[in-house]
Amino acid sequence: MSAEPDVPQITNDSMEDRLYTVKYDDAGDSHLDVKVPDVCARCTTNDCVSVCPANVWREGDDGVPHIAYENCLECSSCRFACTYDNVVWEYPETGAGVTFKKG
Amino acid sequence: MSAILERVDEEVLEAPNYDGEFDAVVVGAGLAGSAAALTMAERDLEVLLIERGSSPGAKNVFGGVLYTPTIRELVDLEDAPLERYIAEKRFSMLSHDDETAISISPGEWRREPHNDSYTVFRGEFDEWFAEQAVEAGATLVTETTVTGLLREGREIVGVETDRPDGEIEAPYVVLAEGANSLVGEGANLKATESRENVAVAAKEVLEFPHGENVIENRFRLFGDAGVSYHYFGEGAVGEAFGGGFIYTNGDTVSVGVAYRLEDAAVNEQPPEETLNLFKSHPRVAPLLRDARTVEYSAKTIPEGGAESVPDLAHDGAVIVGDAAGLVLNNGVHLEGTNMAVESGYHAGRVIADANARGRTDADALEAYGRALEESFVVKNLERYAWLQETVEEDRELLFETMPTAFADAGAEYFRMDREPKAEHANRAKRAVIDALGGWRGLAKLALRYRKVVT
Ligand SMILES: Cc1cc2nc3c(=O)[nH]c(=O)nc-3n(C[C@H](O)[C@H](O)[C@H](O)COP(=O)(O)OP(=O)(O)OC[C@H]3O[C@@H](n4cnc5c(N)ncnc54)[C@H](O)[C@@H]3O)c2cc1C
Ligand code: SF4
Ligand code: SF4
Numbered sequence: 001m002s003a004e005p006d007v008p009q010i011t012n013d014s015m016e017d018r019l020y021t022v023k024y025d026d027a028g029d030s031h032l033d034v035k036v037p038d039v040c041a042r043c044t045t046n047d048c049v050s051v052c053p054a055n056v057w058r059e060g061d062d063g064v065p066h067i068a069y070e071n072c073l074e075c076s077s078c079r080f081a082c083t084y085d086n087v088v089w090e091y092p093e094t095g096a097g098v099t100f101k102k103g
Numbered sequence: 104m105s106a107i108l109e110r111v112d113e114e115v116l117e118a119p120n121y122d123g124e125f126d127a128v129v130v131g132a133g134l135a136g137s138a139a140a141l142t143m144a145e146r147d148l149e150v151l152l153i154e155r156g157s158s159p160g161a162k163n164v165f166g167g168v169l170y171t172p173t174i175r176e177l178v179d180l181e182d183a184p185l186e187r188y189i190a191e192k193r194f195s196m197l198s199h200d201d202e203t204a205i206s207i208s209p210g211e212w213r214r215e216p217h218n219d220s221y222t223v224f225r226g227e228f229d230e231w232f233a234e235q236a237v238e239a240g241a242t243l244v245t246e247t248t249v250t251g252l253l254r255e256g257r258e259i260v261g262v263e264t265d266r267p268d269g270e271i272e273a274p275y276v277v278l279a280e281g282a283n284s285l286v287g288e289g290a291n292l293k294a295t296e297s298r299e300n301v302a303v304a305a306k307e308v309l310e311f312p313h314g315e316n317v318i319e320n321r322f323r324l325f326g327d328a329g330v331s332y333h334y335f336g337e338g339a340v341g342e343a344f345g346g347g348f349i350y351t352n353g354d355t356v357s358v359g360v361a362y363r364l365e366d367a368a369v370n371e372q373p374p375e376e377t378l379n380l381f382k383s384h385p386r387v388a389p390l391l392r393d394a395r396t397v398e399y400s401a402k403t404i405p406e407g408g409a410e411s412v413p414d415l416a417h418d419g420a421v422i423v424g425d426a427a428g429l430v431l432n433n434g435v436h437l438e439g440t441n442m443a444v445e446s447g448y449h450a451g452r453v454i455a456d457a458n459a460r461g462r463t464d465a466d467a468l469e470a471y472g473r474a475l476e477e478s479f480v481v482k483n484l485e486r487y488a489w490l491q492e493t494v495e496e497d498r499e500l501l502f503e504t505m506p507t508a509f510a511d512a513g514a515e516y517f518r519m520d521r522e523p524k525a526e527h528a529n530r531a532k533r534a535v536i537d538a539l540g541g542w543r544g545l546a547k548l549a550l551r552y553r554k555v556v557t
Contacts, residue, residue: 004200007385008392015375018307018399025157051367053305053374053401074162075401076283077303077374080296081364091285093265095157095246101226102308102355102398103164 027096030069033088127275132159135424135443136279141236142451150241155248160229164402170441186352187329188217197338201510202386259419293413300407305374306359309394336506409484416468508538
């Protein structure tokens with residue numbers, strides 16, 4: 001696209017820098033999990049990975065995703081996206097997690 | 104956090120036993136929740152408003168433009184934290200390197216009340232709105248998550264929270280928890296929405312550290328005027344069903360993409376990548392160049408429309424706002440804030456009436472559902488109920504073929520060469536007609552979509 005003349009280059013922050021813009025308070029425990037790891041091991045679509053805007057879900061070696069819960073923006077997409085209903089999704093306790101100022 | 108909220112918080116946290124103290128508990132201090140709390144408090148009910156975030160709005164994300172026709176009737180917006188009013192709406196079709204757009208900017212929008220459309224930040228606005236409910240007499244607790252409902256038989260008689268001894272009884276519960284409605288779903292008051300009916304949105308707020316008046320100059324603004332730019336087509340969100348947006352705030356712009364979760368999953372199209380592609384589209388990049396990211400955020404939008412609205416009234420409880428699926432998202436309109444406030448208001452009013460008659464049963468609270476049906480909320484949702492499905496059937500035509508066809512037609516119509524204009528006009532016409540399946544195809548299409556604008 002940027003091959004077109006007279007189009008400015010947009011430099012985007014990395015995911016890490018983007019997430020750094022969000023105030024975050026670690027609850028200490030993951031508020032996300034999978035219900036049955038075997039279901040993930042057999043799942044080939046990994047929809048949780050595709051839909052997550054914060055790179056929380058990452059394909060793991062054994063087929064069960066790693067969950068970097070500290071990245072979570074609490075958007076709830078993974079919960080709706082998993083067609084096996086295999087996502088455990090709870091709210092971080094006592095208001096922990098993200099705080100948006102410009103949401 | 105403002106002084107008033109801090110004070111209230113402390114008082115409430117020091118006295119953890121609220122049983123019998125409250126007539127109504129509202130779950131979630133978003134727009135719908137605070138509207139309900141305010142309405143009930145003004146009618147002298149004792150209201151507890153529970154919010155999981157560190158302050159109201161801390162967890163909330165939207166585009167966005169706050170639509171104020173109802174909220175303006177409930178509170179004085181004079182001191183509300185508004186960013187800009189919308190003076191221009193622009194709808195733009197993007198192919199991979201073309202843009203065809205319409206801009207609408209009536210003089211009327213520049214005069215009060217500015218067509219009731221203002222950009223806001225939810226972190227600021229929701230906190231302010233909750234304060235209005237507190238000033239009317241409601242009690243607010245933050246950093247408290249409702250984890251379930253208390254029942255006696257069929258009747259809902261209160262909530263359970265994540266606080267120690269955190270059960271709170273009250274005759275009425277208003278579920279205003281937004282799209283991620285864990286409480287309502289957990290209590291079987293509504294089904295989990297299917298991913299075909301939920302959109303994922305990623306958004307960035309950008310500032311322009313280099314130069315003066317960058318936003319005013321790029322978007323042709325003066326004073327408090329602002330714009331909302333809406334983009335659809337392949338260049339906006341690839342093959343997905345959805346769109347991109349740019350809204351101007353005071354000193355920043357909000358840019359984002361929103362599209363169906365189903366498409367994000369099936370196309371393996373993560374929101375962050377989609378946002379990056381949209382921002383670097385050749386017609387979008389000049390508006391956003393040399394910017395710095397102030398905040399990144401994400402959220403889901405329920406877009407199942409009228410068919411997805413659950414039973415709104417239960418014994419001892421009602422559902423309002425996004426939790427009830429009250430969002431209109433059809434490409435031309437993205438409206439949820441107005442519906443959230445309207446629904447919260449009617450719910451609050453009906454509960455106050457029922458309370459005066461000593462009734463908590465679903466039959467008595469059904470008046471809320473009826474009020475909503477008679478309001479613009481359900482009427483608008485029903486009006487566009489057909490659209491989602493039709494657009495899905497025509498997806499390729501609308502999002503891929505049409506943006507290119509219109510751009511080609513424009514290029515032909517205005518071509519500068521030595522042929523007579525009649526030739527250009529003919530070719531322009533053919534570009535559109537051929538792409539859309541001939542005259543017959545065009546007529547069918549026009550008929551199918553006429554209801555969007557008529
Ligand atoms: C990206 C995006 C763009 C949008 N753009 C627009 C737009 O431009 N214009 C427009 O009109 N609408 C827009 N919408 C829709 C609009 O934001 C929503 O319709 C509106 O916010 C709904 O208000 P609500 O009060 O029902 O829910 P929310 O605003 O989601 O509020 C729910 C509240 O409940 C709290 N909560 C949730 N669960 C619990 C719990 N268990 N315990 C305690 N508290 C809880 C949350 O923290 C939150 O404060 C957009 C939405 C998105 C996602
Ligand atoms: S959470 Fe769902 S989508 Fe993700 S790997 Fe497991 S089964 Fe698949
Ligand atoms: S809630 Fe959103 S950000 Fe958090 S893990 Fe799920 S998809 Fe990712």
